[in-house]
Amino acid sequence: MDDFSSISLFSLAMLVGCYVAGTIPLAVNFSEERLKLITVLGAGLLCGTALAVIIPEGVHALYEEILEGGHHSHGQVGVPEVSDPKVEAEVVGGKHEHSHEQLHACIGVSLVLGFVFMLLVDQIGSSHVHNTDADGVALGAAASTSQTSVQLIVFVAIMLHKAPAAFGLVSFLMHAGLERNRIRKHLLVFALAAPVLSMLTFLGLSQSSKEALSDVNATGVAMLFSAGTFLYVATVHVLPEVGGGGHSHAPAGGNGGKGLSKVEVGALVLGCLIPLVLSVGHQH
Incomplete structure (x- = not known):
């Protein structure tokens, strides 16, 4: 109930x-x-959140069952011991090795699929609403971890990204000459997309769905998938767009809207470091 109320808020x-x-x-x-x-x-906050918070939390969520299984296997009471410890070690070690290999592949696949998903959405969808959908996946997955600090960091990253995006969308629609009522309708759809998807993701990662996906921890996969979408939005869309498209022939560091100014580079670095500072000392 706490998780549901927090994701609702x-x-x-x-x-x-x-x-x-x-x-x-x-x-x-x-x-x-x-x-x-x-x-x-x-x-910067999107990149920092993906690299310092979401990816480590996603990896931890994937390995959580193995870690807990290891602790339980050493501390179980009333379980008869196997006559040959070497055989037991080989069986347990083989299972762990197999699980580790699966999870290693799962980490890379989830990150790449998230990146590719946003690439396809960017190419197929409208250029002004392409970054709407994946934010909700991140927040919904973060809420299912039951860790408020992770939820808060992801929420701040999304809001610092979506607020200027909503601002830019409305500015563009105003320049396009749309009526104010139509602009408000477009804005409402844009604002609703991520919250609705976050709720759907949270409900989709309920206990019943985790049992159905017994081989892979669904929370970890969703967080790594969302990390790939964060990295795409930040590095492929936001930074090239702000920096003048990245294909300018003007000298680097120029002030004519090409590239990032020193203040903007400082803001980018600050955005990358904020999630790292907030996650220092964070315990799983």
Whole structure:
């Protein structure tokens, strides 16, 4: 019940925060440079969250059953001992080796599939709403770990990414000449996408589905999958877009909107380091 209430609160906060951020251009003329700085910070936070929080937590979730199984096997009471310890060690060792190999493959496959999924969504979907879906997977998977610190870090990363995205979407629609009522409808759909998917992911990773996926920990797979989507959004979409497309012929470090300024690089590094600092001392 705690997990469900926390994911509900985070989803509601994400919906309200994203919608409010999107309504700002309708009321205030915001500096383009400040929006760019916030977007760069959000990209850094996405990378830092994927590398320092989501991937380690996903890997830990995958290995959790093996680690717990090892502890239980050494501390069980009332279980008859095998006559030959060498045979037992070989059997247990063989099982662990097989499990380790499967999990190693699962880690890479999950990360790559998340990256490829966002690549396909980016190519097939609209260029203005392509980054909407995967954020909810990350939050839903994080909620299923029952660890508030992980949920909070993922939530902050998503909000710092989605707030400028909603802002930019509304700005583009205003420039396109859409009526304000239609703009609000588009904004509502954009704001609803991640919270709805986070709830669906959380419910999909319930105890019954974990039992059905007995060979692989579904929470770990979902978190690693979402880490791949975070890395795609940050490195392939946000940073090249903010940095002028990445194919400019202007000299590096120029101020004409090509590349990142020193302040923006600082914001990017800060965004990468914040999740790392928040995760220091975090216990699984």
